[in-house]
Every structure is written in structure tokens, then in C-alpha cells.
Amino acid sequence: MKIVDLPTPCLVLDRRILQRNLDMMARAVARHGVALRPHMKTAKSIDVARLAAAVSGSGMVGITVSTLAEAEYFVAHGATDILYAVGITPQKLGDIAKLKAAGAEIIVVTDDPDVASVIAGHSAKLRALIEIDSGEGRGGVSFDDPVLIEIGERLGGSLAGVMTHAGHSYAGRTASQMREIAEVERGCVVRAAERLRSEGMVVPIVSMGSSPTAMHAVSLSGVTEVRAGVYMLGDLFQAGIGTHRLDDVACTVLASVIGRRQAEKRVLIDAGGLALSKDRSTQDGPKDYGFGLMLDVAGKRSYGDSIVRRAYQEHGVVECDPASAAMNLVIGDKVRVAPNHVCMTAAAHDRYYVVDGGDEVVATWTRVNGW
Amino acid sequence: MKIVDLPTPCLVLDRRILQRNLDMMARAVARHGVALRPHMKTAKSIDVARLAAAVSGSGMVGITVSTLAEAEYFVAHGATDILYAVGITPQKLGDIAKLKAAGAEIIVVTDDPDVASVIAGHSAKLRALIEIDSGEGRGGVSFDDPVLIEIGERLGGSLAGVMTHAGHSYAGRTASQMREIAEVERGCVVRAAERLRSEGMVVPIVSMGSSPTAMHAVSLSGVTEVRAGVYMLGDLFQAGIGTHRLDDVACTVLASVIGRRQAEKRVLIDAGGLALSKDRSTQDGPKDYGFGLMLDVAGKRSYGDSIVRRAYQEHGVVECDPASAAMNLVIGDKVRVAPNHVCMTAAAHDRYYVVDGGDEVVATWTRVNGW
Numbered sequence: 001m002k003i004v005d006l007p008t009p010c011l012v013l014d015r016r017i018l019q020r021n022l023d024m025m026a027r028a029v030a031r032h033g034v035a036l037r038p039h040m041k042t043a044k045s046i047d048v049a050r051l052a053a054a055v056s057g058s059g060m061v062g063i064t065v066s067t068l069a070e071a072e073y074f075v076a077h078g079a080t081d082i083l084y085a086v087g088i089t090p091q092k093l094g095d096i097a098k099l100k101a102a103g104a105e106i107i108v109v110t111d112d113p114d115v116a117s118v119i120a121g122h123s124a125k126l127r128a129l130i131e132i133d134s135g136e137g138r139g140g141v142s143f144d145d146p147v148l149i150e151i152g153e154r155l156g157g158s159l160a161g162v163m164t165h166a167g168h169s170y171a172g173r174t175a176s177q178m179r180e181i182a183e184v185e186r187g188c189v190v191r192a193a194e195r196l197r198s199e200g201m202v203v204p205i206v207s208m209g210s211s212p213t214a215m216h217a218v219s220l221s222g223v224t225e226v227r228a229g230v231y232m233l234g235d236l237f238q239a240g241i242g243t244h245r246l247d248d249v250a251c252t253v254l255a256s257v258i259g260r261r262q263a264e265k266r267v268l269i270d271a272g273g274l275a276l277s278k279d280r281s282t283q284d285g286p287k288d289y290g291f292g293l294m295l296d297v298a299g300k301r302s303y304g305d306s307i308v309r310r311a312y313q314e315h316g317v318v319e320c321d322p323a324s325a326a327m328n329l330v331i332g333d334k335v336r337v338a339p340n341h342v343c344m345t346a347a348a349h350d351r352y353y354v355v356d357g358g359d360e361v362v363a364t365w366t367r368v369n370g371w
Numbered sequence: 372m373k374i375v376d377l378p379t380p381c382l383v384l385d386r387r388i389l390q391r392n393l394d395m396m397a398r399a400v401a402r403h404g405v406a407l408r409p410h411m412k413t414a415k416s417i418d419v420a421r422l423a424a425a426v427s428g429s430g431m432v433g434i435t436v437s438t439l440a441e442a443e444y445f446v447a448h449g450a451t452d453i454l455y456a457v458g459i460t461p462q463k464l465g466d467i468a469k470l471k472a473a474g475a476e477i478i479v480v481t482d483d484p485d486v487a488s489v490i491a492g493h494s495a496k497l498r499a500l501i502e503i504d505s506g507e508g509r510g511g512v513s514f515d516d517p518v519l520i521e522i523g524e525r526l527g528g529s530l531a532g533v534m535t536h537a538g539h540s541y542a543g544r545t546a547s548q549m550r551e552i553a554e555v556e557r558g559c560v561v562r563a564a565e566r567l568r569s570e571g572m573v574v575p576i577v578s579m580g581s582s583p584t585a586m587h588a589v590s591l592s593g594v595t596e597v598r599a600g601v602y603m604l605g606d607l608f609q610a611g612i613g614t615h616r617l618d619d620v621a622c623t624v625l626a627s628v629i630g631r632r633q634a635e636k637r638v639l640i641d642a643g644g645l646a647l648s649k650d651r652s653t654q655d656g657p658k659d660y661g662f663g664l665m666l667d668v669a670g671k672r673s674y675g676d677s678i679v680r681r682a683y684q685e686h687g688v689v690e691c692d693p694a695s696a697a698m699n700l701v702i703g704d705k706v707r708v709a710p711n712h713v714c715m716t717a718a719a720h721d722r723y724y725v726v727d728g729g730d731e732v733v734a735t736w737t738r739v740n741g742w
């Protein structure tokens with residue numbers, strides 16, 4: 001099947017770009033001699049996870065997930081070492097124990113003393129990382145907060161290590177800022193590990209990472225594992241902050257032109273807020289891409305700055321670059337849209353149509369969405 | 372099963388409120404003596420469509436859908452009269468013809484002369500409405516544009532009528548503004564029908580509607596059908612523009628507390644940008660609800676103005692009303708979140724857990740997502 005024969009809207013994944021991105025991150029992490037535990041919350045696909053694991057010298061020790069549905073899916077497809085990197089609740093431990101009984105290790109995360117006691121007291125001998133706040137102000141405790149030691153003591157034999165996520169790196173704009181944030185991220189999580197060790201605790205895992213800090217870190221001394229996920233598929237936001245180049249966006253939304261208004265230099269496409277997501281993360285970046293950048297059906301930037309400026313449920317309004325071939329599009333023509341934030345965009349779609357740089361669909365890979 | 376035993380995040384649908392909303396719209400439309408063709412793009416559920424059809428005196432003649440997947444799903448569940456209200460492409464007509472062969476009438480929509488010719492020339496004797504722009508500036512032609520007549524002539528025997536959608540009613544803020552927009556919407560679509568009729572064409576369907584204009588219209592003279600959808604489930608945005616009251620939001624997201632920072636008056640919940648959507652449509656309204664308003668597990672407004680201010684992929688950061696019981700929430704506690712824009716929020720979920728005002732889950736209804 002050819003791309004032009006696909007139903008729209010749908011996701012197109014260029015495997016050649018994906019492979020390049022996987023290789024790039026494997027090299028970036030390998031230079032520090034630490035392990036990679038890629039976050040599958042973006043790709044949500046066993047086929048992508050297998051490609052990541054096959055990268056020579058990737059140092060991949062397992063995967064990271066963001067939902068129980070992902071954990072169950074990857075265990076069903078053979079994964080045995082999974083970090084579930086969203087703060088756990090006592091009610092979810094039963095499902096974690098079931099996955100452990102099926103032969104998989106699911107490491108959970110907490111920043112709460114009471115939950116730590118529940119984890120330690122669970123009959124399934126669960127393991128947990130303590131979440132450290134390295135400046136994002138979302139979850140986690142500060143490395144110098146006395147509660148860190150209390151949580152470690154309460155976890156007892158369930159303590160597997162510490163983790164942090166410098167999500168505020170997304171506010172960084174230059175490579176120099178990314179290096180600084182990565183160093184703060186590293187400093188916080190390593191000092192947390194050292195404090196626990198100074199109290200006699202064993203801290204095997206010291207985990208950090210987002211795609212930008214993993215790419216830009218100068219030192220990962222003291223860190224044992226890096227998590228990153230969005231780098232695999234890439235998006236306009238990550239290109240804007242320098243995690244990868246604009247041509248490294250591997251995942252795009254194929255759409256059909258469903259309306260045109262030449263006088264107003266606009267086309268209407270059948271990819272709207274559901275197919276693209278309502279994410280506006282490029283809004284405050286170096287370039288505001290609205291709800292996405294329109295590419296030609298081959299994924300090339302033939303339409304200049306033709307940007308999806310309005311997104312209704314199933315309609316996207318593209319303001320066309322008047323100097324480009326976008327002005328010649330007619331109803332039924334296929335285009336592709338590079339997403340602002342691919343984690344959000346891809347989640348609306350149940351599969352990837354895979355290409356190898358050309359116009360032939362060479363595979364269909366399913367995704368695990370929902371919870 | 373009780374609500375508190377549900378996995379989170381998930382959708383909870385209160386059938387008592389849903390029924391109230393269905394009754395309310397049926398009455399609003401019935402006072403004009405026109406037919407209701409509810410838009411199923413919001414609920415995407417045959418169970419909800421059946422409840423709508425069961426309302427006494429609803430005047431429901433069929434349904435409206437926004438995707439081929441919806442059309443196929445509703446036909447598979449017995450629907451026979453469907454308006455597919457997104458501009459059609461020639462490539463999609465094959466699927467429409469298949470549904471027609473299965474016994475269903477799928478009326479398509481176009482605003483393009485060339486597509487009109489393709490529709491008219493199709494062997495399946497398809498029927499189409501011409502889309503009229505009543506001020507939204509998305510799709511459609513102006514009622515006084517000469518191309519209207521050309522499209523009608525090209526459609527020939529396939530011409531089934533005209534339709535418009537005053538989506539710009541969402542920018543209205545008062546009942547008086549809604550009445551004005553509804554009257555403009557009515558005027559444009561009725562005049563389009565009259566122009567076609569004056570050229571000797573038969574125009575049986577004159578369709579308009581959004582939830583706010585359907586609720587507020589003073590006259591629907593000349594209109595034959597009204598489309599509206601979001602009123603069924605309700606959301607914070609529609610409450611803000613007066614389509615319904617805040618207590619008429621039937622569909623909420625059940626979430627678990629996964630973190631708490633009492634000093635910062637914040638809790639973290641396991642409903643983030645995916646479970647709530649990144650929609651920010653209340654941003655410019657009378658009250659900015661961030662990414663949603665946190666309710667208690669029973670769906671009551673016990674937490675005052677506790678609002679989801681930040682939404683990461685799987686984390687929602689709630690700024691708690693310090694005067695409320697939200698400050699006492701602990702990890703694992705369940706809460707509900709009223710959504711900004713329920714069409715976007717519900718689309719991330721594959722089912723509704725249905726309650727009848729109480730804490731017992733009385734049914735599970737599936738949704739048809741994707742394309």
C-alpha cells in the first residue's frame with residue numbers, strides 16, 4: 001500500500017528517521033558509560049522498543065512506562081524490567097504484584113512516607129525508587145529534605161534507588177541552558193543517593209533524564225540510568241529547543257485537504273484537535289507552529305511556513321505560505337503535519353503506518369493507548 | 372462495583388444528568404417544531420444515542436457524525452439516517468457507498484464544485500448537503516456567492532439540502548449574543564436554501580446548529596433540522612457561555628491523588644494532558660478553569676476553586692482552594708475533574724463508567740474513537 005491510499009487522518013512513522021534518532025540517543029548516553037532505560041510513553045509500541053533494544057551498544061537495561069496499560073502490554077510482549085515512573089498509589093500495587101507474578105519486575109516510584117510503608121509491607125516484595133524534585137516542582141522531595149531519609153527507612157528492603165525528571169528543561173532555550181539544567185538534575189539525584197548511602201542504605205539505581213538533558217549533559221557522574229522518550233519520534237517543540245533537528249521528526253499526521261479558500265490563502269484539512277491534539281507547546285518557543293507545520297505528502301518542507309492555526313475537533317485550518325505550492329492544493333490531496341508535541345498527538349491514534357523514507361507502507365505497528 | 376474501585380483515570384458518566392440534558396435540548400428544539408439530529412461526535416456511544424432517541428417528543432430524525440469510524444459504528448448498531456458533517460473527499464465516497472449498500476443513508480457535505488460533480492456521478496446515488504458559511508470562516512460558501520448555485524447544479528439529483536455551523540457562537544458570552552448569532556446562522560442557511568429553490572432546485576433539508584445556538588435561538592423559521600452534541604455531556608466551557616448550568620456537567624474524569632504538597636497547597640493527580648486533554652477553551656471565558664475543575668468523588672463542588680493548573684502527560688497539578696477539604700486529600704484518594712471541553716477529553720477514553728447519581732457503577736458503555 002502507498003501512503004496516498006491510507007485513510008486519513010492517521011500516523012505515519014518514518015523508520016529511517018526513527019532509527020537515526022535511536023542511534024543518536026544511544027551514542028549520547030554511551031559516551032557517559034551509563035545505562036539507557038528509554039521511556040516508552042511516547043512511542044507506546046513494542047516494535048519501537050525492539051528497535052531501540054537492537055541498537056548496538058545502546059546499554060539498554062529495560063524500559064520506562066507511564067501507565068499500567070503500558071506495563072501490562074510490554075510484559076505481554078516479553079519485557080521483564082520496567083520502571084513505572086509515575087507516583088504509585090496503594091490501590092495500584094495489586095496490578096504491579098500480578099505483573100511480578102507473571103515474571104516481570106515493575107519498579108514503582110513514590111515520594112510519600114505512608115505509601116513507602118505500604119510498598120515495604122506488600123507480600124510481593126516490590127521495589128521502589130524515591131522521586132526527587134530537581135527543580136520542576138511537580139512530584140518528588142528535595143534531596144536535602146529530612147523526609148528523604150524517612151522514606152528510605154520506611155522502604156527498607158524495597159528501596160531500589162532514586163529518580164528525578166528535570167521537566168523544566170523544556171523551558172530551556174539554548175544548549176548552554178540545557179547543560180546547566182542537566183547538571184542541576186544530576187547534582188540533585190546524586191546527592192539524594194549519597195545521603196541515603198551515608199545512612200547505611202543501598203542505592204543501586206540513580207535515574208535521571210528527559211530527552212533534552214540526556215542529549216546535552218556534560219557529566220552523568222554518579223548516575224546509573226537515563227530515561228528519555230520523545231527523542232525517538234521527535235516533534236516541533238523538541239526541534240525548537242535543540243534536542244534534534246527539524247528534519248528528525250519521524251512521526252507525522254497524514255491528512256487530506258477537505259476545503260480551500262484561495263483568496264484567504266487557507267486550506268482546511270481533516271486533522272483537527274483530536275488528530276493533532278490541542279497542545280500548544282511551541283507557543284512560547286523560538287517559533288510558534290500553531291497546532292503543527294504542514295509538510296508535503298512525502299514529509300518534505302515544500303509548503304514553507306504553512307501552519308495549522310486553528311484546530312476544531314475534526315478540522316484543521318492551515319494558513320498557507322503564499323509563496324509555496326500549498327496554494328495549489330485541491331480537495332482530496334494528501335499532506336502531512338509535523339506535530340508540536342508528539343506524545344500528545346500520537347495518543348489519539350491506535351497505530352503507526354510505517355514507511356522507510358519512501359511512499360510505500362512497509363508495516364503497521366500498533367500502539368497501547370489508554371490506562 | 373463502586374466508583375472508588377474503578378481504575379484511574381477513567382470517565383464517569385452520570386446518567387441522571389445526561390437524561391436531564393437530553394430532555395432539555397429536546398424541549399428547546401421542539402418549541403420550534405423542527406427536527407433534532409443530534410451530533411454524536413461528543414458522546415460517540417450507541418447507548419447515549421438510544422437514550423436521546425427515547426426522549427418523548429424529541430423529534431429525532433437521525434444522527435450526525437464527524438468521522439467515518441462513527442458512521443460505521445452507528446450503522447453496525449442499527450442507525451439508518453446519518454449526516455456526516457465534515458467536508459467529504461472523493462476518496463471517502465467508497466466507504467460511504469459501502470454503508471449505503473448495508474442499508475444506511477449517509478448524507479455527505481461539500482462546498483466544492485468539483486467534489487459536487489464527483490458525488491453526482493457516483494454510481495451509489497449519494498446525497499449531499501451544501502455547506503454554508505454563516506460567519507465562522509471555517510468551511511462553506513457564503514449564501515450569496517454565485518458558486519452556491521453552481522454547486523447545487525452540479526449536485527443535481529444528489530442535492531439534499533444545505534447546512535451551516537455557527538461555531539463562532541462559542542465566542543459569544545451572553546444569552547443576547549447567542550440569540551443574535553443564532554439568528555444570523557438561521558438567516559444565512561435559510562437564504563441559501565431560498566436561492567437554490569429560486570433556481571428551481573429542491574432543498575428538503577435546511578440544517579443548522581451548535582448547542583448554544585440551538586438552546587438560545589428565538590426563531591428557527593425555515594430550518595428543518597438542528598444539530599447539537601456537546602449539550603449531552605456538558606462541560607465547563609458550555610457552562611461558561613450559558614448553554615447549561617455548572618451542575619449539568621454529566622461526564623467527569625475520575626482520578627487518584629498521587630502526590631501532595633501541603634505547604635504549596637497543591638495535589639498531584641493521575642489525570643494529566645492525555646486524560647483531560649490540553650484544551651484550554653475556558654481561558655478567555657468568564658472563568659479560567661485551567662485544565663479542569665476538581666470535584667469530590669461524588670461529583671460535588673466540595674473543593675471550591677481547586678483547579679488543574681498544569682497538565683503533563685500523566686500528571687495533573689491541582690492548585691487547591693485552601694479553604695476547602697482539598698487540603699486533607701491523601702495519596703490514593705479519588706476525585707473527579709469536570710472537563711473544559713468534553714469532546715476533547717472524552718476522546719482519550721474508550722468507555723464510560725455509568726452511575727445514576729450515586730456511587731454504584733450501573734453500566735459500562737463503550738465509545739468509538741479514532742477514524
